Amino acid sequence: MLCENSEATKHELMFDQTYYALRQLVGQAGWRALRNEAVTDEGTLKQCISVTGPQQPPSADPDCYMSHIDAITEKYRRRLSGAALEEASRPIDEHLALQGKLIELGYLPPSTKVDGVYGETTRNAIETWQRVTGRPVVNGFLSDADAQVLLPVDTVSEHPDQGKENVNVEGSKNP
Template sequence: MGRRSSKPFWAKDYKKAAYNRQYYRRKKAEQRLSGIIGVAIIFGGIFALSHSNGSHSSKSFPVTPSLVHPAAAESSSGLEAFGHYNPDFDCSVDHSKDSIATLLCENSNAAKHELIFDQTYYALRQIVGKAGWKTLKQQVVSDDGALKACIDTSTPMEEAPKADPDCYISKMAEITDKYKTRLSGAPLEEANRDINEHIKLQQQLINLGYMPAGSVADGVYGESTRAAIIKWQKNTGYHTPTGFLSDDDALKLMASTPVVQATSKSEPEYTSSVTPTNEKESSKSFL
């Protein structure tokens, strides 16, 4: 227990007591401020370190410098997932009885080669037009029959048969090359493009507002992507719109920037009127 004051309360030096109160209040405030500054310095260091690590981390794929542009920095999950590829269908659905679909959902490299085939398929799809879609689909379904050779028939009856990824990749490469012989010019340049850059160009169309902000760059150039390409080509006006991205188109598209950057509340504005398509890119069903 503390020692009691020998002076009555009326005899105490209240001026000195008031000074002491001010002194300790000031010291307490200084200590609090020092604590806040210390926390800020710690968090600042963590933030700088995380950004430093992020900017120096190596990627799992090469990027062609000529196609890299700051306008593409705003990437979708699809772009951020380079190194892991998803097939062009919904893997959340039960595919346990479909050996090939199960393989594509579980094996990134196999899914990548399916997307590479899609580059050629969707270029051909644009060429033949709606009148030729059914015939093209029938041809692809017929050729896909070769993939049955990749399924392990020795699997016990109670288990779903497994598909060999190396066999699938080899067969898909053969099918892709077969259909690619039907392409030339800009469609062939588009089909030959590295799949990562193919996806990056699709993301650029989203970044520029030619496709809805919620669109996903999945590498499938369906109807809304083709419509976006045509609108961009009309807007640039340097050649007749084709709906295909040639090598020259790819360079110009990556160098394009909106006049006003898009925000969460408004769409970007352009030097000439372009209405972003409201059509959502559909999941692949060949048609």
């Protein structure tokens, strides 16, 4: 369904952004518990899928899916604050542009696929950028202030499609 419905894909990416911000916040000690919680929460999405027969693929209700994934996203987002919440609330186009800028500046390898979700590689690049540039907080989150320094607002609007052709699974949801 996600491949066929770009709106559902956007909702999935909003979840991924929030999940990976929360993952960074809980740290390695909390990853297993968060993953287990996400797997349990994803179980609620099953009610959006109907199986019609053994020879036919299951069908999914995109509105049901988006409603349920949004509820899960909001549940996780309520646990965020400060820079983590600012980052998780940012539109996907800005995430794509920010990752692209980290590549351009050499903090991420040129072969990095821009996907708009910050997995471990991107988090390490953010922390390195924060340290090297003397940002007041080095925590692996791109606060609104960090994002403005890294990529001024007018740059995002000039390159809204940056990186869209290079999608990978670094940050895709694999809780």
